[in-house]
Amino acid sequence: MSSEQRLDAARPAPSSTVAGVPTARVAARTVDLAKVYGRGEAAVRALDGVTLDIHAGRFTAVMGPSGSGKSTLMHCLAGLDDATSGQVSLGGTELTGLSDRELTKLRRDRVGFVFQAFNLLPQLTAQENITLPLELAGRQPDSGWLAEIVTVLGLAQRLRHRPAELSGGQQQRVAVARALVTRPDVVFADEPTGNLDSRSGNELLGFLRSSVQDYGQTIVMVTHDPVAASYADRVVLLADGQLAGEIYRPTPDSVLDALKRLGA
Amino acid sequence: MTVFRSVLAEVRQRPARLLLTGLAVLVATAFAAGTLLFTDTLRATVRDGVSGVPEGAAVVVDARHPAAGETAEGGPEGLDPALATRVAELPGVADTRAVREGPVALARTGGTADPGYWRVVSDSFQGSLSSYQILRGSAPSGPGEVALTREAADRLGLGVGDRVVLRPGADAADREVTVTALTLGPFLEGSGTVVAPDDTAAELGARSVSRLLVAAQPGVAPAELTKHVANLVSGQGKAHDAGQLRQERLAEHVRSFDQVLVLLSIFTGMAMVSAAIVVAATFRIVVAQRRRQTALLRCVGAGRGQVVASLLAEAALSGLVAGVLGAVLAWLLGQGTVALVRNWLDQPQLHLQVSLGGLVLCVGLAVLVTVLAAVLPAVSGSRVPPVAALGAAPTVDVGQGVTRLRWVLAGLLATGSGGLAALALATSRGDLPTLTAVACSGMLAFGALAAAAPIILSRLARLLAWLVQDLGKIPLRVAVGNVLRMPRRTAATTLVLALGVAMVSAVLVGVSSARASVDEQLAGSRPAALVISPAFPDGPGIAPEVVSELRALPAAGYVTASTETRAGVGDVRGLARGTELSEFPPLRRGVVYEGALTDLGPGRVGLYKDVAERLGKHAGDQLTLHKDGRRVTLTVAAVYRNAGSLGSFALNPTDLAALDPSARVTRVLLDPAPNHDRNQLRAAVDRALAGNTNVVVQAPGDERAAFEEISRVATLIALGLVGITVLVAVVGVGTTLSLSVVERTQESGLLRALGLQRAGVAAALAWEAVLFGGSAAVLGITAGTGYGVLTLTAMSVFEVIAIPYEQLVVVALGLVALLLVASAGPARRASRTTPLQALATE
């Protein structure tokens, strides 16, 4: 086994691990997941046999070199894309074999998203953007919960604004609020701070962190930034479409270290 | 050159885009080219065909038209029949033919006279001086044999071998004749023509020679011969050079076709303007989508001029493709139509005329319109700052800061429009200046609407959305957002749609008013179930025995016979009719301006409105009618509108008899008896009058049906003409939506990622089409109805103005349905967006 696993054995595991074995509930899982783009000569194995558990109530970061398959893994986990082979399950539901309709419904009710850019519909106000998934489901927002998220994210004064009238950081916070408002099984974030300056980025990460701590939200975040990754409980490393180790309780240094070794 | 290369590269990358931007122009060009083909073909048809002068004639002598007042008893003056022989003796004359002509009444065997106007014409059916060509059967030869023009035969449902009764005059006897042939007559002259050889025609009432045809010997100059003939016939008639006559006739027809061309050009122009607006909107979208790309080009050093030039070059190419395709489409449609028409009609002989120059002109126009439409979007597109390449810039309309300016401009234009409309209403003279005022007012109103449209439309769309908000949730919300987000784009497409809808509504208001007016006129002039009138207007009228026979019919309820004569008050002359209103109460239902029709009776007179105005008489005034030295003084009891049944002066029969003791009965009105219906009455009257070719029986229902037919055709043509603009607009909405789908791929993807089903994405687009359609329908129908009513009022065209509410609702629903169809393609494409496309950046 690789050195990284030794690395996390050396660290005290999170409280719910007994003797180094995570026993937390599993929010999402892949078994021998493979994803191939294209055919024949041009075929690219973006994912090549990934078996991974995402623990519920934890903040997981996915890292790896560019082109290693991070985004692809996230898309497969979130029901945005289908696997070529292997299995994906989310909150106990097997995703492979679900119809487009069922996948759509699953995304609506059980998944939250924060993308790197273009998260909001420009024609809707911030408030409307936040409650969009609820409205798609025909549900009433839980007004206490909504108020709380909005207050914590510092959006209370901005609810009537349209995205074009918000700063990049505010737009991402609206996206986070939207991702949380349905209390989904998992929130997926693909480089959510990629377009932000470091202060706004840190604010956003701090909020993601506290949503895990305070509300028990499960979050999976793809990132290139070791500092961002250090906000997570666990970092999963990918290289060439395969798992290349994991780090529990990461620090910027330990992450940078691991990445360097991967690159070597 | 680099500019052109980049355009070609763009085109090669997205060939469909080129067509999409030009689609509206394609439709308009097809219409323009079609117009040209149509008028060219029509003109050629007339030129080749039938000028009414047979090809063998070199000189034509027409009988002098009798001067006014001369006709009365002697009948129209004809040429001296002996003239033909004398002309034949002139040097250079090869042959002559005298054409006889006369009015006749025609009836099916055992029936009453047909209401149409019929004449008997003589023809030889052979040789170069014949005007009628046999289509079916064989030329009539003996007495009792005639030919009918095919048009006439078709109208009456007669064929070769059928027998009909002809009556040459009120005092002549009936002749039963056999139809032996159906013929092709001169263009537009065949509707009621019986053709027979000379002797038969003369016997059947073609007593006067109306025309002499002269053929020249080879080598004789027609002009020279015309002079000789003219000397001989001077006083009796006028000699024409046949060639010149043909030219004149042709020129007349061509003039009328030129008028048609002008009319069609107006609609073509409308379609082109609409297409230009649509193209401008399309280009604005394209430019917006290329914002980043343009900024990048500017970053790497492209000048603004180069950016504009490349966009204009693209527009020109798009216009060229659209123009060529449009012209080809028109040509194909033309061929199809000609083939169809050839199947129905054997006259005129149609050949599609294609003038290459004209088509090239159409294509040139298409290019010009497209380039002109692209200028503004191109210039504003080139204004993108190079730094825009760096930031993600969502597409938002620019220029929202000019709201105040828009209001001011709209206000000014609207004031001008209102002023002109008021002026037109105040004068209401129905002349050209009034019409011009109405037209200018309409244009200003359109301008005002165009200026205020972005503002009005966003309010209207919001209102409509609020009205239907319970129907759809997210899709509707998204659609409203999209409509409101691009007010200028929305405004352009909606405006064109509204223009089309306005024209359709105006046409419908016109048609329904025409129909209502005709209905009222028919009710006024034919107030009874059956109207009996004499077959010969100058004859002795309806015989008293016939009247009493009709009165005695058990199926007849109210019956009245009215007498008539021409009489005058001072020098205001008119038709005076003697009617006993108490015999026929329905007559009292007419529209009355003053007094009451119930007050009519002995010693009283009713006046037609126009006559009353000219005389300055009102109810209660006295007036003296005179006729040939006899005078009657009467009191005005009523001023009414429907002159058809009561005449200019409505008298009691006893007063009329005092004025003119020899006044004839010219009209008998009948209504069914209480326990009988119209058909029973009609059957009874037909039985009673069987074989009486002196009278014509008419049921207003027949006229109504004939009018319906004409009005249906006219409505279809009018709707077809204005429909082109609607079509252009619908294409425009389709194009805009298609481009928007591309533009909003990320948004659709995001919605899908967040859990909106495919159907939801499609529904959002459908809602957008509905909002477009709804707004356009509201604006267009309001404006169109308003201007329709304004025009009709100002022009005093019809007596009744009727707004066809149901049809207008159908128009609105139809428009929405049409737009849903137009949005189906884009909607399907939008619904295929995958959630992953939200994440793809370029």
Ligand SMILES: Nc1ncnc2c1ncn2[C@@H]1O[C@H](COP(=O)(O)OP(=O)(O)OP(=O)(O)O)[C@@H](O)[C@H]1O
């Ligand atoms: N739609 C696609 N078609 C073909 N190949 C693809 C597609 N999407 C991704 N790939 C390939 O799959 C591999 C993994 O891509 P993925 O986007 O998951 O990488 P990543 O780890 O997210 O990279 P980055 O850090 O640059 O975002 C890459 O080699 C990429 O070229």
Ligand SMILES: [Mg+2]
């Ligand atoms: Mg990625």
